[in-house]
Amino acid sequence: MSRRITILALVALVGLAGACAKQEQESPAEVAWSELVEAWNGLETAEEKAALAESYLAEFPDTEHSGSMSGMVVYYRGHEMEDPQGAYDVVAPVFEQIEDPEQRFAVGMEMISLADSVEVPLELAEVADDLAAQRPLTYGEHQQVVESAADLEEWSIAAAHAGAATGLATPEAYQADYPDREFTDEDLAERAQSREATSLAYEGWAAYNMGDTELAFARFAAADDVGSVSYLGVPNTPLYTFWGRAALGEGDFDSAIELLGAEAAFGNDGSSAEVYLREAYAAKNGDEEGFDEFLWATRSELATQVDDFTLLDYEANPVSLAEVSTGKVTLLAFWFPT
Amino acid sequence: MELPRLQPLYEQYKDQGFEVIAIEAKRDTERATKFIEENGLTYTMLENAEEDAEIVGSIFKVRSFPSSFLIDRDGKVMYFHLGFEAGDEEHLEEEIKALL
Numbered sequence: 001m002s003r004r005i006t007i008l009a010l011v012a013l014v015g016l017a018g019a020c021a022k023q024e025q026e027s028p029a030e031v032a033w034s035e036l037v038e039a040w041n042g043l044e045t046a047e048e049k050a051a052l053a054e055s056y057l058a059e060f061p062d063t064e065h066s067g068s069m070s071g072m073v074v075y076y077r078g079h080e081m082e083d084p085q086g087a088y089d090v091v092a093p094v095f096e097q098i099e100d101p102e103q104r105f106a107v108g109m110e111m112i113s114l115a116d117s118v119e120v121p122l123e124l125a126e127v128a129d130d131l132a133a134q135r136p137l138t139y140g141e142h143q144q145v146v147e148s149a150a151d152l153e154e155w156s157i158a159a160a161h162a163g164a165a166t167g168l169a170t171p172e173a174y175q176a177d178y179p180d181r182e183f184t185d186e187d188l189a190e191r192a193q194s195r196e197a198t199s200l201a202y203e204g205w206a207a208y209n210m211g212d213t214e215l216a217f218a219r220f221a222a223a224d225d226v227g228s229v230s231y232l233g234v235p236n237t238p239l240y241t242f243w244g245r246a247a248l249g250e251g252d253f254d255s256a257i258e259l260l261g262a263e264a265a266f267g268n269d270g271s272s273a274e275v276y277l278r279e280a281y282a283a284k285n286g287d288e289e290g291f292d293e294f295l296w297a298t299r300s301e302l303a304t305q306v307d308d309f310t311l312l313d314y315e316a317n318p319v320s321l322a323e324v325s326t327g328k329v330t331l332l333a334f335w336f337p338t
Numbered sequence: 339m340e341l342p343r344l345q346p347l348y349e350q351y352k353d354q355g356f357e358v359i360a361i362e363a364k365r366d367t368e369r370a371t372k373f374i375e376e377n378g379l380t381y382t383m384l385e386n387a388e389e390d391a392e393i394v395g396s397i398f399k400v401r402s403f404p405s406s407f408l409i410d411r412d413g414k415v416m417y418f419h420l421g422f423e424a425g426d427e428e429h430l431e432e433e434i435k436a437l438l
Contacts, residue, residue, distance in 0.1 A: 054428075120378055135436075236399070303414035306407070309393050311352045311361065311384040314371055321359070324382050327410060329437045331355045333406040335341055337362070337369035 029060040041338060046080035054090050061097040067106020071095055074110045085116040105131040105141065112148050124148055125157050137161075138177055139168040139195055146202045159206035162199050169196035192238060197226040202238035208246045214273075216246055235263045241273045248280050256280035265299035306332075340378040340404040343427050347434065349380075350366055354438045357413070363403065365393040410437050 036056050042051050053072035056065070062083060070091045078087030088111065097109045108127035111120050123214035126208035128145045137145075142165035148156035148256045150239070176196070220243040224284070235241075244259035248337030282288045310320040324330065341360055348358045355419045358381035375381055386394045394400050398407070408417035408430075409411055417433045419426070 030343055127419070129420070204348055241415070299416060300414075303410070303416050304411050306409055306415060309397065311387055313382070313384055314367070314374070319382060319384055324357050325413070327411055328355045328357045328435060329351075330359060330409045331343065331344065331406055331434070332398075332409060333340060333358060333404060334358045334363055334398065334400045335360055335404045336364040337373045338364050 029063045029065075032056060032060060032067055046076040048204075050076035050087075053301070057090065058092050061094045062099060062103070064103065066094055066098050066100075066103040067110070070107045070110040073326055075111060084114045085308075087113050088118045088120070101131050101134045109144050109148060113151070115148075115152060124152060124154060128157075128161065137164070139165050139173055139199075140177065142168065143195075143202075144198060146199070146206075150202065150205065151321060153209070157205045158202060159210065162202040162206055165199035166196060167202060169193075169199055186282045192233070193226050195221045197239060198237040200226065201237050201242050205238075205242035208242070208249070213246070213250065220246070241276070244273065244280070245276050248276055248283070251281050251283075253284040257284065261298045262302055265302055267297060340406070344381070345377070345379055347427060347431060351434060351438060354365055356434060356438060359380065359384060361394060362415070363400065369389055408437065 020270070026087075033056070034214050036052060036164055039052060040049070043052060053069045053076070057069050060288055073090050074087045076091065078084045089298065091107060091114075093109050095111060098104055098107060105127060111122055112124055112127065114120060124141050124145065128137065128141075131141070140160045145161040146158050146165060149161065169192050171185070171192045174188050175183065198283065200219050200223035204216045204223065205223050206215035207213075207219060220239060223237065223239045224243075240259045240263045244256045244263070247259055248256040257277065260273045260277040260280060264277040276297070278288060278291055281294060306321065308320055308322045310318050321330075321332075344358050344360075350354065360379070360381065362365050363386050365388065366386065370385070378437075386392050398405075402420055404421065406419045407415050409417070410416045414438060419430065
């Protein structure tokens with residue numbers, strides 16, 4: 001999940017760049033920030049990106065960009081360059097120097113995300129409580145705490161913040177997070193639903209790990225009712241991985257296989273579903289023989305048909321999916337230039 | 339960046355019936371065409387439609403980028419991929435070969 005958040009953060013950075021361009025800020029930090037955004041587009045390697053983010057943080061540790069730049073260091077140096085200790089050594093002094101509780105929260109969460117490979121002397125609950133003492137946390141912040149707590153197996157923290165996140169999974173709260181954007185009611189409802197399903201899934205997973213199996217399965221069923229499948233049949237919350245693992249833990253192999261199947265079958269990025277599906281399959285059948293064929297058959301069974309569409313190419317010619325892809329294997333890639 | 343890494347895969351497998359369709363979500367035409375030209379991308383490049391006709395969010399429900407779907411010869415989604423990091427193209431290549 002942390003990888004997914006980072007991708008969203010990269011998108012957020014681009015959005016930020018656009019917003020900053022419209023402001024007439026002349027402070028040295030803002031001038032340097034504009035230059036960074038300009039230079040960022042020309043960078044290719046993780047080394048270059050980490051170095052640029054680090055040079056900005058070294059000069060301007062305490063700005064509104066401290067959190068996002070720390071995120072870049074954690075992502076590029078910590079993950080891509082596989083140097084979590086190096087990333088920690090950059091980010092920890094930044095945390096010490098900043099005063100703004102918003103940025104302390106953002107940077108603190110980045111530090112805590114390194115805790116599986118580096119010793120981080122920072123209490124998750126304290127970082128969250130410090131910001132919560134200033135103002136109520138948003139859905140996204142609660143959920144950030146939840147995912148860190150789940151990584152650290154701090155289940156009571158995960159349960160408390162997942163419960164709070166579920167309470168904030170409303171269309172009104174979603175709109176409040178993006179005051180400048182216009183959404184249709186349908187769009188808001190759908191995004192709120194997706195949030196609700198995600199936090200309910202985490203509530204269930206935290207409850208299961210705290211030994212409350214009954215509550216756990218009730219929360220999983222509630223998340224399922226809200227709806228956790230999108231992307232043409234691809235699960236869009238971790239519900240089925242959590243639910244399937246819980247079923248596996250209870251020795252209900254048939255349910256585990258069914259629940260983990262969809263998540264595992266589509267090769268969902270960052271999902272550990274396949275590992276647990278394999279385990280459930282072996283538990284049911286005595287060994288792993290035939291698992292790969294089983295996984296492939298599951299995928300074929302669950303796969304849904306894509307409806308045809310027509311869009312324009314860059315010479316304004318209408319092009320349909322069918323005319324390009326009929327009888328072919330086709331990769332549909334969604335992107336935007338940054 | 340994902341798109342340039344797809345170009346060698348496209349060139350290697352197109353004769354066996356592999357296609358790539360890249361859909362630019364935000365209609366940032368100027369930067370998109372510059373990027374396509376600079377990187378020498380030769381597969382199908384389309385632009386998302388406006389407002390009510392847009393498909394990226396409404397039909398495919400794509401919220402994070404880059405996202406991609408691999409569709410088999412019968413038009414079914416067989417693989418979904420979010421994000422792109424070094425090494426991902428090797429995994430993607432395995433999936434493509436399995437479907438060809």
